[in-house]
Amino acid sequence: MDLGKSQRVTRSEIDHILTNRRWSLFDVSVLPSFDTGSDHRLIRASISLNKKNFERDTHRPAPHKIPTFKSADLEPAIESNTWTLFEDLTEDYDHLVGAPLKCADASRHSQPTTIPTLNDRAFAFLEKRKAVKLDPNAKHLEKVITG
Incomplete structure (x- = not known):
């Protein structure tokens, strides 16, 4: 805080500026120590605050939902699926990839959309x-x- 002796006016001076956003500080300069009457150097800067950028930077995405499965429903789904080998490799691969997904969908536990x-x-x-x-x-x- 700078107390001007001649004017007896109290004013606050910021001597540290911390920011986590790029391009929000402009025209940053350091005032000489003889102007302030202190051994500390004062920093002068133009601050640009934009509501749109603030909302973008502080936005929290929706929490990632980890699916849960009911083992009681998963085992019957696996047993009821036909696990056969096909002559065509493409068809066999598609079945090998698709069958576990179908079993998982049958046993997936529904979660509430909002917490x-x-x-x-x-x-x-x-x-x-x-x-x-x-x-x-x-x-x-x-x-x-x-x-």
């Missing part, structure tokens, strides 16, 4: 809060406590 972010207790609290907010006879204290 629930709230537990049952939170849902119950939100329902209670909604009921109090919609109740015209609710007292102010009840609304404040649940809200």
